Amino acid sequence: MGLFSQNNGFDRNPGLGMEIAVGTTATLISFLAILLIPVAGVVAGVLTPLPTLLSLYRRGRPVGYWGPGVTVLAGVLLLLVLGMPQIVPYFCLLLSMGVLMGLGMRRQWSIEKTIGVPTLFVFVVGAFLFWLAAGDSETGFAGFVEEDLRNSIRAAMQQYGGEGEEKKVLEQSLQNMVPFLVKLLPGAAVSTTLLAAWFNIVAARRYCRMARLPFPVWGQWLEWKAPDHLIWGVIAAGVMLLVPGKTLTVVGLNLLLILATVYLFQGLAILGFYFERWKMPRAMRLLSYGIVLLQQFATMAVILLGLFDLWCDFRRLTRKPAESP
Numbered sequence: 001m002g003l004f005s006q007n008n009g010f011d012r013n014p015g016l017g018m019e020i021a022v023g024t025t026a027t028l029i030s031f032l033a034i035l036l037i038p039v040a041g042v043v044a045g046v047l048t049p050l051p052t053l054l055s056l057y058r059r060g061r062p063v064g065y066w067g068p069g070v071t072v073l074a075g076v077l078l079l080l081v082l083g084m085p086q087i088v089p090y091f092c093l094l095l096s097m098g099v100l101m102g103l104g105m106r107r108q109w110s111i112e113k114t115i116g117v118p119t120l121f122v123f124v125v126g127a128f129l130f131w132l133a134a135g136d137s138e139t140g141f142a143g144f145v146e147e148d149l150r151n152s153i154r155a156a157m158q159q160y161g162g163e164g165e166e167k168k169v170l171e172q173s174l175q176n177m178v179p180f181l182v183k184l185l186p187g188a189a190v191s192t193t194l195l196a197a198w199f200n201i202v203a204a205r206r207y208c209r210m211a212r213l214p215f216p217v218w219g220q221w222l223e224w225k226a227p228d229h230l231i232w233g234v235i236a237a238g239v240m241l242l243v244p245g246k247t248l249t250v251v252g253l254n255l256l257l258i259l260a261t262v263y264l265f266q267g268l269a270i271l272g273f274y275f276e277r278w279k280m281p282r283a284m285r286l287l288s289y290g291i292v293l294l295q296q297f298a299t300m301a302v303i304l305l306g307l308f309d310l311w312c313d314f315r316r317l318t319r320k321p322a323e324s325p
Helices: 016-036 040-045 050-059 063-081 085-106 111-133 140-159 165-183 185-210 228-242 246-277 282-294 296-312
Strands: none
Touching: 016 040, 016 050, 016 063, 016 085, 050 063, 050 085, 050 185, 063 085, 085 111, 085 185, 111 140, 111 185, 140 165, 165 185, 185 246, 228 246, 228 296, 246 282, 246 296, 282 296
16 A cells, blocks of 8 residues: 555545646646756756656555646647657656656655666666667767757857857867767766756655655665765776776766765765754755855865765764673
8 A cells, every 4th residue: 555545536636636737837847947948947857757756656556647647748749839749758758757756755665776766767768769869860879969969058058148259268168078078978867867866856855744745764864875885886987097998987987977976965965964963044054055066166075075974984873882791
């Protein structure tokens, strides 16, 4: 039966129709923000899977599928009207991410599995969709991705208008970095998906608190830490960077990107632990988290904080066994 009763159809829940309508609207607005507002729209678009996650978590099967089912139909029709049929698979992919997270939470998966499984699924299926889209490209997969990234940069720069010299220099610098960025795309894609899954779980936790809904028993989030054996991945990535060979260097950089995201989560948990201990006001906490996520030096510092927690145990979570009398 899970956390909730399965007897929750339309006949027993008159408000279910309104819930589906609100969830569908919120999903479409979030997804359209990605398409219509370059760069800034991605922030809102991150929460595209959230209504689907909540629908599956609250309602379970089969009633929980009504929300994403209606959303898929509405989204497909809207994208067809807008002349964007090629975007439909990616829209469905984001909804499937919400489905997996919602079912994982309902089945009491661990927090690592609830975030990791949807991330892996989205990455594998997304890479396959990109490969299919590049099938007719004369430049191959890498060339297709590179051209797509160049077009995205142009669109983002045009969005902010202006013809100043600084803008031209910035755009040219970004264009020159494209070949290098394409090589880091696998790690960046996994890292971005991990962050998106994490944001959705955080938002779902907040919603459940406000709606007084039970939440998976994951222990104290502020005490979360990455598995100790992940440090071997960091060591392996470092060795790859030192060994001559472009392929190993690229693999090492991609692996570091992914592991850095994991240790960023641990660093944020450490910050949250001390924010709670110091009784820091909520506004100050939000400002601090915003600085960490948007300022690269602050981000790097928090990543290192999470990494060195393996040895320093900043939160003193490791308790020494009591001495025998």
